[in-house]
Amino acid sequence: MSQSISWNRSLFKVSPFLVAFAALVIGAICSLVFAESASAHGYITGPASRAALCNQGINKNCGAIVYEPQSLEAPGSYPAGGPADGQIAGAGAAFPELNAQTADRWSKVNINSGSNTFTWKLTAAHATREWKYYITKTGWNPNAALKRSDFELFCSFNDGGKKPNPSTSHTCDVPARSGYNVILAVWEIADTPNAFYNVIDVNVNGGGTGTPTDNQAPTVPAGVTASGVTANSVTLNWSASSDNVGVTGYDVYQGSTLVGTSTTTSFTVTGLAADTSYTFTVKAKDAAGNTSAASSAVTAKTAAGGDGGTTAPAWSASSVYTGGNRVTYNGVVYEAKWWTQGETPGKADVWKTV
The missing domain is CATH 2.60.40.10 (Immunoglobulins)
Incomplete structure (x- = not known):
């Protein structure tokens, strides 16, 4: 009996260490899962989105989005979920400058109604549930904050959880419109509750098909x-x-x-x-x-x-780096594993220590 009591006491003494160890393991697993979930990023480059034109310097006074146009992430399941009305363009409050809305605030991209191709640049692709494209309804107010009731769905694609290519395009028929309109594209992620939101400010020519001739x-x-x-x-x-x-x-x-x-x-x-x-x-x-x-x-x-070629330029948040590019940050040389911009060396998985 005394032996059993002694053994049970030993277990009691060890169990806190086991609990602590288990907590560390669970934390590590959760960190890996979160890192994988958070790795999905992307934005529309053609026709250039509001964020893309900010990144190119065409749209002015855009705030931090100029460094990370790929990061317009918010809760998904739009329109039931997603950013609040008035915060759709900025995917919430993280990028408030993008939520400003007047008829002349943003540069426009010229398109025609009818067949148009929308191209996403995915800086880190991820399992995808659905792609959805909306356009402002006839009679919308271009001088009021964007809200759900301003948009109607005109195109969607169900990916069933597959991982898309780094450059993903969809061809859709844009409804007949004239003049300034806003297209809202939503990338719904399959294994997280989030989605990515991009708005495109367009001048629509009601006749013809596709993008007008630009010489x-x-x-x-x-x-x-x-x-x-x-x-x-x-x-x-x-x-x-x-x-x-x-x-x-x-x-x-x-x-x-x-x-x-x-x-x-x-x-x-x-x-x-x-x-x-x-x-x-x-x-x-x-x-x-x-x-x-x-x-x-x-x-x-x-x-x-x-120095054997190990010296590298100082990291810049505004510079674009591709796989193999090296930078110096806080005295350490890092090398990019893939395309990156605005992700801090030593804090983002895209960088490895040289």
């Missing part, structure tokens, strides 16, 4: 400079171009060779040889495929490489 190229990127020069990389920055419809990105050239594309006004060229001079130019492009003339050339010479 006007964007203006030439100005003020190209080189900074953050290391033994194997150079960071380029420039001023935003303008366009009659909207700039969708910039092509970066090393001599006559295309070395990368950016949706912002910054790009880091990597894989360069140490102690070597390189010449770079930048061209702007729009959704119709028009490309500007090349910018003025900028020449930069990489460092001698005495």
Whole structure:
């Protein structure tokens, strides 16, 4: 009997440690699940959404969304759930500047009623339940905050939980409209209760089909400079171009060779040889495929490489990085695993320590 009591007392003594250990394991599992759930991000690049045009510098005074147009996330199951009326464009209160609504507050993208293709750029794809597209009803008030009753559904796609491609497009028939309207696109995630919300400010031509002919190229990127020069990389920055419809990105050239594309006004060229001079130019492009003339050339010479090429430019929240790009943050060198912008090294899974 005394042996049994002693054994039970031992169990009682050990059990708090077991409980603590179990709590740690559960916490770790929950963290992994949350990290996976939170990894889904994306936004519409064509026709360019309100957030995309903020990111490109075409829409002004946009707040923090310029750094993370992919982050318009809020509770899903719209319209039963989702952001409150008046906060639909900003996916809630996190990006309040986007919720401002007047007839002339935002740049417009020209489209025709009828068949149009909507393209999402998914910076981290995720299991998807449904894609839904709404448009403002005839007679809506463009000078009042956007609310559910302003919109009607015109297109939807059920993905059944599958994981979409990084670039996902849907072709829909836009209802007959004329002039300024707002299209609301909703990406419903399958394994979280959230969704992503994007609004597109459009000028609709009631006749014809698809996007009107656009033969006007964007203006030439100005003020190209080189900074953050290391033994194997150079960071380029420039001023935003303008366009009659909207700039969708910039092509970066090393001599006559295309070395990368950016949706912002910054790009880091990597894989360069140490102690070597390189010449770079930048061209702007729009959704119709028009490309500007090349910018003025900028020449930069990489460092001698005495550190073995491990030096990297300082991380910038406004710069776009792709897989393999290296940055320095708080004295530590990090390397991007995939496309990222605005995600802090050491705090986001997209970065690994070099």
